[in-house]
Amino acid sequence: MILNALSITMIFIGALSVLLAIWGGISSFILYRKWKRPSRPEEKTSLEHRSYLILLIMVIVLLVRLINWPFFYITLQSFISDIEGAMCIFGVTQVKPGLTRFLEFLKPITFFLIGGWFILHILDRATKTSPLMRRKLFLLSIISLLVLIDSLGDIFLILGIAPESLVSCCTTITDILNRPTRTTPESIFGPEYAHPLQVLFFITHLALIGIIGITLKSKTLEITFLRRRPILGLLFLFAILSAFIFLLSQIEVFAPRMMHLPFHHCLYCLWQYVPDSILLFALFSLGTFSVGWGFTTALFGRHGETADLLPVHLRKIYSFAFFFLSASLIMLLIHLLVD
Amino acid sequence: MKQIFHNEISPTPACRNTCLHGAFRQRQALRRAGTNDGNLPHPPSPLMGEGEGGGEYRLISAHLNPPPQGGRRFSGDIFFVFMWILFLPLILVILAFGCKKSIPADRCDYDGARIEPLYGVCFSLQDGSEKRFCSIVCASMSFQELKGRIKEVMVVDEPSGNKINASEAFFIESEMVTARHVKNRIHVFLKKEDALKHLQRFKGRWIGNPFRLSPE
Numbered sequence: 332m333i334l335n336a337l338s339i340t341m342i343f344i345g346a347l348s349v350l351l352a353i354w355g356g357i358s359s360f361i362l363y364r365k366w367k368r369p370s371r372p373e374e375k376t377s378l379e380h381r382s383y384l385i386l387l388i389m390v391i392v393l394l395v396r397l398i399n400w401p402f403f404y405i406t407l408q409s410f411i412s413d414i415e416g417a418m419c420i421f422g423v424t425q426v427k428p429g430l431t432r433f434l435e436f437l438k439p440i441t442f443f444l445i446g447g448w449f450i451l452h453i454l455d456r457a458t459k460t461s462p463l464m465r466r467k468l469f470l471l472s473i474i475s476l477l478v479l480i481d482s483l484g485d486i487f488l489i490l491g492i493a494p495e496s497l498v499s500c501c502t503t504i505t506d507i508l509n510r511p512t513r514t515t516p517e518s519i520f521g522p523e524y525a526h527p528l529q530v531l532f533f534i535t536h537l538a539l540i541g542i543i544g545i546t547l548k549s550k551t552l553e554i555t556f557l558r559r560r561p562i563l564g565l566l567f568l569f570a571i572l573s574a575f576i577f578l579l580s581q582i583e584v585f586a587p588r589m590m591h592l593p594f595h596h597c598l599y600c601l602w603q604y605v606p607d608s609i610l611l612f613a614l615f616s617l618g619t620f621s622v623g624w625g626f627t628t629a630l631f632g633r634h635g636e637t638a639d640l641l642p643v644h645l646r647k648i649y650s651f652a653f654f655f656l657s658a659s660l661i662m663l664l665i666h667l668l669v670d
Numbered sequence: 671m672k673q674i675f676h677n678e679i680s681p682t683p684a685c686r687n688t689c690l691h692g693a694f695r696q697r698q699a700l701r702r703a704g705t706n707d708g709n710l711p712h713p714p715s716p717l718m719g720e721g722e723g724g725g726e727y728r729l730i731s732a733h734l735n736p737p738p739q740g741g742r743r744f745s746g747d748i749f750f751v752f753m754w755i756l757f758l759p760l761i762l763v764i765l766a767f768g769c770k771k772s773i774p775a776d777r778c779d780y781d782g783a784r785i786e787p788l789y790g791v792c793f794s795l796q797d798g799s800e801k802r803f804c805s806i807v808c809a810s811m812s813f814q815e816l817k818g819r820i821k822e823v824m825v826v827d828e829p830s831g832n833k834i835n836a837s838e839a840f841f842i843e844s845e846m847v848t849a850r851h852v853k854n855r856i857h858v859f860l861k862k863e864d865a866l867k868h869l870q871r872f873k874g875r876w877i878g879n880p881f882r883l884s885p886e
Contacts, residue, residue: 415850416850416851416853417851418781418782418783418851422851497850499851499852499853500781500783500851500852501781501851502780502781502783502807502808502811502851502852503807503852503853506780506781506811590782592779592780592781592782593815594780594811594812594815595780595781595782597781600781600782603782604782607764610761610764654754654757658757658758658761661761662761
């Protein structure tokens with residue numbers, strides 16, 4: 332284990348999250364089961380009191396887990412100097428490649444689900460009768476399971492990264508000729524794939540922003556639930572496609588250009604050499620997630636009293652998405668123009 | 671705007687089409703009469719709580735509390751403008767610093783790693799510029815792309831630390847690793863005896879010049 336302030340904090344957060352996720356997950360599932368039909372008003376009052384405590388504690392745990400995603404990378408960054416051969420986060424990820432890859436995959440999913448749950452929670456709190464409580468508790472028990480896995484993974488990873496480990500860094504893996512990020516677009520666009528990929532990125536990104544803008548201006552968010560849900564679902568699918576193209580184009584086209592290293596395709600190096608690109612990635616991620624959160628809110632949030640509040644909330648979520656995606660595009664354009 | 675719950679007022683003829691007032695009243699009346707919940711019309715879904723799926727909480731009538739369309743649009747726009755006012759200067763400031771950052775001179779032109787002078791490689795290009803690399807590995811990965819523009823390749827003799835032309839150097843691949851991030855195992859020597867010593871000590875083998883500009 333590499334001992335520094337960040338790794339200790341990471342383990343402390345992980346251990347605390349494990350305990351509270353187990354307690355919160357089990358409690359919320361029990362409450363979810365009991366919430367169905369409370370027989371007496373006293374029993375219902377008791378359930379409500381318990382739910383307030385569980386929600387209060389779990390909200391704090393989930394907020395910490397939201398911050399944990401960037402914190403995970405900050406911690407890995409702090410290990411670079413202690414790992415032989417690591418010159419960026421990629422090198423650190425090579426010490427425990429399987430576990431790190433799993434956590435890198437799990438963390439955005441957990442972040443997305445927690446964000447979606449928070450929006451439902453906010454929506455529910457805006458009502459007088461908490462009609463979404465039961466759904467919230469059910470989703471909370473599922474999220475607690477993911478938080479538990481994520482936290483355990485963090486602890487095992489931090490404990491498992493031994494100092495002075497010898498690894499190869501990104502150059503020997505991300506820059507090889509048969510890397511998937513190169514072969515995939517090459518198979519579609521041919522050897523000169525960089526330019527078409529760049530054009531495709533701008534088209535999909537602008538289209539996504541445009542569709543969100545049209546959604547905000549039109550009455551899509553106010554139409555009936557059954558008609559709204561497929562539209563927002565398709566929009567979410569398009570956002571996922573756009574995110575895939577964003578990643579591909581960043582690795583193959585934009586990152587080398589922003590780093591002034593035309594043959595190097597490592598995103599971790601990009602974050603290291605061009606630190607403001609972290610904000611670009613954060614804005615893009617939040618924009619894409621916001622589109623997804625809009626869909627999940629429309630899916631789970633329409634219930635009784637919330638039906639009238641939902642369009643207002645959806646409008647806010649999609650305004651966020653519009654803002655985040657536009658801001659990331661502007662950042663990228665300024666970078667490309669200045670560089 | 672004050673919210674008026676639909677169950678606080680009497681049903682109107684419009685209720686039949688626009689809300690669930692009628693169903694709610696019917697369920698309430700049956701409950702008062704002692705009917706079990708299971709026998710009530712439209713029982714709630716098992717995934718829904720009490721009063722959900724057509725119960726009490728849906729009864730904020732759409733026609734009594736219509737959404738303020740104009741106001742919502744306006745508030746959405748204000749929110750949007752506020753976000754831009756708040757974040758745009760921040761983004762511009764970050765960009766101003768991010769784009770103007772200086773590129774360190776001892777950075778490898780392939781992967782950006784810091785160049786250890788003893789293992790560096792330098793390509794002198796025909797336009798007068800130079801490309802510098804942290805290791806033979808990084809230099810050879812760039813070599814194919816830059817081959818047509820290269821005038822001269824300079825490498826460093828490991829025992830002395832002097833820069834020499836790659837065409838004059840002896841190259842050995844051995845167990846000894848330099849530039850660990852790329853696990854470089856290729857070593858450069860000006861003198862054959864130095865190369866032989868290294869070869870015997872680190873179980874090496876002779877390799878040809880990886881930066882051959884013209885076919886021999």
